[in-house]
Amino acid sequence: MLRKYRGLVPGSVLLAAAILTAVLAQAQAPTLQEQLAAQYKLAKMGSDSSGYSVIEEGTTLAIQKGGVMGLPYKSTIWPNTTYQDGTVHASSVQTATSGKTADIGKKFCGLTHKCPSKPDSASDETATHLFKVGDKVYPTKIDVKLDKDLVVLSIVACDTCNKTDPPTYNKANVVFQFAKGALAKASAGEVEDTIGQLLSISNDDSQQAQGGQQQSGDQSGGQQQNGDQGGQQGAAQDQAQAEPQSIDKGMTPDQVQAAMGKPDKIVNLGSKQIYVYKDLKVTFLNGKVSDVQ
Numbered sequence: 001m002l003r004k005y006r007g008l009v010p011g012s013v014l015l016a017a018a019i020l021t022a023v024l025a026q027a028q029a030p031t032l033q034e035q036l037a038a039q040y041k042l043a044k045m046g047s048d049s050s051g052y053s054v055i056e057e058g059t060t061l062a063i064q065k066g067g068v069m070g071l072p073y074k075s076t077i078w079p080n081t082t083y084q085d086g087t088v089h090a091s092s093v094q095t096a097t098s099g100k101t102a103d104i105g106k107k108f109c110g111l112t113h114k115c116p117s118k119p120d121s122a123s124d125e126t127a128t129h130l131f132k133v134g135d136k137v138y139p140t141k142i143d144v145k146l147d148k149d150l151v152v153l154s155i156v157a158c159d160t161c162n163k164t165d166p167p168t169y170n171k172a173n174v175v176f177q178f179a180k181g182a183l184a185k186a187s188a189g190e191v192e193d194t195i196g197q198l199l200s201i202s203n204d205d206s207q208q209a210q211g212g213q214q215q216s217g218d219q220s221g222g223q224q225q226n227g228d229q230g231g232q233q234g235a236a237q238d239q240a241q242a243e244p245q246s247i248d249k250g251m252t253p254d255q256v257q258a259a260m261g262k263p264d265k266i267v268n269l270g271s272k273q274i275y276v277y278k279d280l281k282v283t284f285l286n287g288k289v290s291d292v293q
Contacts, residue, residue, distance in 0.1 A: 033144040035188035036151070040201075043138035043156060045073065045169070052169055058138040060158060060202040068131040068198075070170030073156060075125040083198045084177035129157075129170040136161035136202060140171070149178040151191060153199065174199065247282060251289045256282055 043058030052073045067088030068081045082089040141154035153174045159167035176194055245259045265276035275282040283291040
């Protein structure tokens, strides 16, 4: 019996170790919320006597489809637009008129922000804005609700990008609705792809950066090409200069001068001539090189 229990102990230890390893791995793995937060830098808003403004820019997103409705940032109401199965489901705020401001607060608060006790009384605070395709916005909040298969992205308009004057910093909640049970199984990349169908990361900055790198690369490439050409020419010249001149037996005086240049001195001894150079003497016999010293 003792042997039987002894045999069970190693197996139990291994099972416990495997369970502990799995638990630790799961605990250390970043959550979907954390992965999305790493992908989308959130903008920070601030206010002073002049009103609200973006005090810290976030990831620039570009609206890809129409139907996203916003309200001025100073409004206490955050309108919701739902995106599901590739379709933008227009907010009911689109049908609200200035005479129905009391309904707006009831329809659009409560998902990610506290409902106001009373609707905004100022008409400019409830003036709806329909974002156009291509408009730039910043994310200000990301909320993942696995139990409801929702990812909610709160956005605010980049008024400087959109050249909105006077600035209103229109805001909205964009609710990405996934199929039941799908969000818990989805990877961060799959969720980002879905978000990108409606709010794609703007590539303006990256294009500028790439353009700068390319321009720098072109300049450096041109410099390198010029340098290579110059280097090749210089190398050819060096090679030509460095290539040793040869004097062969039987060469004529003209051939020697073509190779070595004019001699410093010429000694005529009839049928025998001597060309004296700085570091050598060339002896001709009957007009042919017979000796070099």
